[in-house]
Amino acid sequence: MDNESQYSGYSYKSSHSRSSRKHRDRRDRHRSKSRDSSSRGDKSVTIQAPGEPLLDAESTRGDDRDDNWGETTTVVTGTSEHSVSNEDLTRASKELEDSSPLECRRFAGPIVSGVLGLFALLTPLAFLLLPQLLWRDSLEPCGTPCEGLYVSLAFKLLVLLISSWALFLRPSRSTLPRFFVFRCLLMALVFLFVASYWLFYGVRVLEPRERDYRGIVGYAVSLVDALLFIQYLALVLLEVRHLRPAFCLKVVRTTDGASRFYNVGHLSIQRAAVWVLDHYYTDFPVYNPALLNLPKSILSKKMSGFKVYSLGEENSTNNSTGQSRAMIAAAARRRDNSHNEYYYEEAEMDRRVRKRKARLVVAVEEAFTHIKRLQDDEAAASPKHPREVMDPREAAQAIFAPMARAMQKYLRTTRQQPYHSMESIISHLQFCITHNMTPKAFLERYLTPGPTMQYQRENGRGRQWTLVSEEPVTAALRQGLVFSLRRLDFALVVTVTPLPFLNLGEEFIDPKSHKFVMRLQSETSV
């Protein structure tokens, strides 16, 4: 009965996905539903037939699995194609819009920063050299104070160079959709500052050919001082201001509901997005679409109930209200059986996983007893058996065979096969052997799902995220703000909640005030 309802449920889902087609196709689907009903009757007869019932049941289940497998593939492919095409269209349009600006945007920031930094560094030197080149003979001689200022200027420029390198030339690990507000502010400030100095220099020094060289040197030193202070302002705005936590971000993954909470300071939406993604790759367990199949199978059973009931309803009226009521009635009737099936199916799944795990643990423990590290003294003492000496790679390959079958079965039961190839398992085994790890340490990687960074396959194509927000992404975080980070197959929904205002009072407790007495119960029992 369960198998039949599951199968027909899948049929219904296929027809539902195709309902957007012509009405004629719908009529054809209607006929196929009748066929399914008749085939259901056939299956009942088959189950009740005598003569090797166990074998017949198994063969029937095999056939059902093949059919289900095909149906599942079709349904999943259809949904996947639909979503993929939608996102492909969006991406294509975005790429058309951004194809040339993409290159500019990726390199414009560093280029402008580099040019501006170079300009700022060369300006003091230009201020010092231009009078020497243009009107050396009319300059007043500059004695000891000038040379002292030279030394000071040199070291300040060195400090400025090193701090600029440390703060601004770090490789950018993310491409943001908008410019960084504070960074732009600082660059504008530097440009305005240097331009003002050049303007003043041109008007007051170059034109009248100022002869007070000491004043010119002092002017250059004050320029470098101000540049150093702008550097300090950059440090405060970019690195220090957001250290104090002000908001709590709740990050939920849309597919499986995995969620985490983070405290962040005053950030813009796009900076908060980068912060969240940095933590996503270390905190969230890897996204495994295979784990979502179980609810679908349960759901299809319920859908079959709907199909049966709506068939009768269509004969009488086409009213949508009636249809809704019929669906609700069908759901109420089917609910008990479905939740019971789900309950026992989950229990069975847990039991099966525990069995596979026990088998795997024993196999791995046994495999690790087959090898032993060769000590240095043993290598010298026993030259008789040079063939048996192996490097970690060979040792891993030697002991992988006994555990391979149990590992494969466990990974299949827990639907982790796409994330662990044979090559990666052997590499991990080699790693554990080299570093003297126990079998339990080796198994940890497979018994619990790890973060995304642990699975190499994800690294390459998992980095493209789209920031979806109702407010401009350069706006500051505020209470109640919601934005999402979308990828090809799922999204992270981020909700912003401000940390509450804490009113912290004080109370002094005398150490001697801790006094206690015994409490004895005395009740009358009759």
Added chain:
Amino acid sequence: MDTDSIHSGYSHHSNRSRGSNKQSERSSRDRHKPHSRDSSSRSDKNVTISATSVQPQQPDQSSAPTDAQDDNWGETTTAVTGTSDHSLSQEDLAGFGKDTEGPVEKLNCIRFLPLALTLLLGLLVLVTPLSFLILPQLMWPERLQTCGTACEGLFLSLAFKLLILLLAGWALFMRPTRASLPRIAVFRALLGLLTLLLLLSYWLFFGVRILDSQDDNYQGIVQFAVSLVDALLFIHYLAVVLLEIRHLQPCFSLCVVRSTDGETHHYNMGQLSIQRAALVILEHYYKDFTVHNPALLTAAKSRAAKHLAGLKVYNVDGAGSDAATAQSRAKMAAAARQRDTSHNELYYEEAEHDRRVRKRKARLVVAVEEAFTHVRRLQDEEKKKPPGDEMDPREAAQAIFPSMARALQKYLRTTRQQHCHSMDSIQAHLAFCITNNMTPKAFLESYLTAGPTLQYGRESSQTRHWTLVSEASVTSPLRNGSEFQLKSSDFSLVVTSKTIPHLKLSEEYVHPKSHKFVLQLQSETSV
């Protein structure tokens, strides 16, 4: 024999408790006389047992427990009532004192005073250099020397430095305050004082050496103003180091335990005062600790009551005895005997509860999965069709909520989460999940696992008042073994601090080719 000692233990305790009431000596003598009577009754019991006579034993056994129980009952009631009254009055006095000090007045004063002082100091910082430049121009303009190229360059530099100081001060000091601490932050006060001292020194120097003598070297005056701004920028740098950077390196490990359910988290912190550490811990509390749910503690209370009832039943058989040691032994024996049944009850009760929760969860999951199939997002190309069933997220949530309401209500009741989730919040969460294309599993996550306090909107506004209880001064720095509490209305967080141990990291080089292995095969012939 054990029962006898239990009963005598009770009598002995009665004497002690009456002694603590400071009765007169005559009363104690009167108490002593019944004690003698008990001894005599005990000897009578012995004689009766030897004589193997049943009739006299029963009257003695029935009469003595009755008298003892009545006396104990009265004493216990009085003692408990007295203690309760005492503690209640203490708490009422404390609460009354806090209320009169005033959440309203205190909140307003504490909240705005630092901001006002900071703004005032910032204004003073901004005005002072400008005053230094303008005052000579106003007072003795004719005697000032003309300002040359270097002087005008200094003007430009001064302008930009003041702008930098303004922006940096805004970034560091103008962030909205999110907590009011019981004491002044020491480093912040120190920095304010240092700034004030610097300004006063500069004003004093300016008054004595420039105003009095009407100095005509304007370039020197401008240099003076520029050096003031430089010094102020360096004080700002010191502020960044003291307030933001000094405590970044962790040197203490704090263990935070919630007093009701024992939930524990550990945090590494740097050099902080106790009140600042308390603030950091509360910031983490709202993110890491699951919401405080008093309903989950009732089960333990009922089991404890059963356990105490067991002890009570055992005491009925007791007879008089003076030994406190015997009393303790009797209690331990009773507890050990009773414990088996209690732990069995706990075991099966927990198993039954887990099974019930799993069943409710299964029903809820199926109901929610089914509800989510009834609604789907309207695609753009479908908007051309007649808008028969078009809804916004709120209406869609209301449409599919009835099909899951019953299962969700039952699940929340079984897991005692009803008061954390109202009908409105569930519908709002449903609309939120529909809007963001989330799966049924993502919707259920809020109810299947308990989240932190901020997730439940009602709680966050209620529990923002905390009291810091500490034996050491709250402005003293953390040290090894520091203990303090953070009290809220219905629970407290107990914080213990330990120094992170000194780490000695040595080095060892391993040659990559030294990893060699051999197969270790057991070759036993089994016959």
